Amino acid sequence: MSMIESNVYIETDIASQRAGAATTDRIEWLKLSLTVLPLAAPISDAKVLTGRQKPLTEIAFIFAEIRTRQGFEGIGFGYSKRAGGPGMYAHAKEIAPALLGEDPNDIARLFNKLLWAGASMGRSGLTTQAIAPFDIALWDLKAKRANLPLAKLLGGHRDSVQCYNTSGGYLSTPLEKVLENVELSRANGIGGIKIKVGQPDTSIDYKRVKAVRERLGEGFPLMVDANQQWDRVTAQRFCRKLEPFDLTWIEEPLDCYDVEGHAALSASLDTAIATGEMLTSFNEHAQLIQARAADFVQPDAPRVGGITPFLQIMSLASFKGLKLAPHFAMEIHLHLAAAYPEEPWLEHFEWLEPMFNERLELREGRMWVPNRPGLGFTLSDQALAWTVDTAEFGKRP
Template sequence: MPRIVSLEPGYYRVPLAVTLSDSMHGDMPAFELNTVRLRDADGAEGVGYTYTCGRNGAAIDAILRVDVLDQLIGQDADLIERLWQRIWWGQHYGGRGGPTILAQSAVDMALWDLKAKRLGQPLWTLLGGNDPRVPCYAGGIDLDLPLDKLLRQTDDNLKKGFRAIKMKVGRKQLSEDVERVKAMRAHLGEGFPLMVDANMKWTADEAIRAARAFQPFDLMWLEEPVIPDDVAGQARVVREGGLPIAAGENLRTLWDFKQLITAGGVTYPEPDVTNCGGVTPFMKIAHLAEAFNLPVTSHGAHDVTVHLLAAVPNRSYLEAHGFGLDGYIAEPLTIEDGFAVAPARPGHGIAFDWKSLDSIRA
């Protein structure tokens, strides 16, 4: 019975080579990374992490150090569902979202990593195992890039092996978005998978207008057209806009996804393993989507999420996120001719360079 003997949080501010931007979060010169290192009595270690757009990392760190620690020490690390429920209900009254669920996500990820390592299996096979090659797109955070730089960024991503591209929309004038999407479609050619992401910019009426304006450009999906709280409005966008809709990166629970899916408010459910509660609820969300015959996609944390999508038959595209950790891990995600390849290493296979991270400790 592998008893948990220690939990070591880490809190870092990771600078970005280029300041990123979208329609609602503004400029992002850095992101904040929170890590968890769990160890059992045999000395095995599991690692998890979560991240934010540059704020709230200190709150997550405090929750891990104060509120989560005493709920885990001495517990059986194999009983992941039991531990998930213990942490969830232990924080429910003051939590149920925000920094608490991000902290829980990192812990749950570490528990699954630990279990897979103890069993000597890659995470994707432990979770069921379907196909280690997952279609992958490059998720640009590029709303304010001039058009020439946007197209140059796209060419760089094509050289890296990507065969699907996502760009940001949500500029001040819809006509500007239409011009940029039109240029991107012309640059990529007909039939090339192209997604656009509005980051919650619009009301339902504005989103419907935008979706209709984008229809001639054969988009794979329009992502997050409205705020996550407007379930009825997003269902209207699905019905009246004429484009598939991806959403879910700002939903925090399985039950949030249930509400959105049953309302007909999403075509591509899009959980983020670092903020939906971890691997445990991510897999439940993926199976819920399967029950509704919906393809599941993902947001962020591509080095871990490739395992989760590799485990389910209804996976669509993995997002390779702009907040990448390539400079701080031993083996970044492998992209081969449009597919991300889930590694065969035990666990999720991420080996952090802890010495390099120490230099950017927050």
């Protein structure tokens, strides 16, 4: 243990000794892992076609495993696509010792402690994303202590969530293959289809949307995602052109920080607007929600800092009467969506399945909450094989 880690452990242990009788457990040990998931083939969305990003070939994950003196355990993760994973991992290692000796039940306080530990780098972006693995692991631990699925600990409104697929509709996938993927997804029990748009030539987007709508038929939920690549004029014109296709929503038509533009677009269209996946804090989402800049909010728990800020976003969105469609990471978001008052949507990606020993149940257009305590997943041998670095803190169990 380094001098810095040692000092933090002593300070937190002294603080925990001052705790009242309600504090009965302490965080004794935690482990961080940097794991890189390779994708089967390069993936491209509109950000690649406009030259702003390179094709996606791998995803970096930061896993946090936490164990307490009483033997309770929790696991959580954050992730980064394309770039940033090693930076998140480095920051997570810096702040990890601050949890040693703390009561694992004080999740909101610990979130704030970790947030302020890196506040000189800001309270959004990488600093909040590096907190997410710890925060999610603490919620997993708390639900396991109660012997409940996390959705039930939070107070579930439903045991299943309607689920749509995204992974089969990327711009790097030829149209004929997209149509094949549509059929396969429906056969596997998916409840909705989302395809990518946002190409420099909108006529190509129109052709793809038209073909998918015709293949699905009327009434089957269909969404499109422009990945922030339109300007206001293009978005206004093309979104109007898409309205006859009866889309469930049009996602990220503008830059994620263009709250004013999204609000104007949302007010002018019959089709719902969805955005929020790229925002990395509660405050950023609050600006979006208070401006009524979207009909569907799309927070991502690993990106906003974990489940603690995600629950704040959920509460505000519900108060404002907005719908919820969390981004990516269905292994986490299934539980959170099940606890939302209004019927939400869950995004289906099969990419993460090799990382875990368990599988989620998809049938009749919905994903079903498992009966396993906590989040209900454990790391597979394959995840361990893809791990490139680990760091441990505290007393080894």
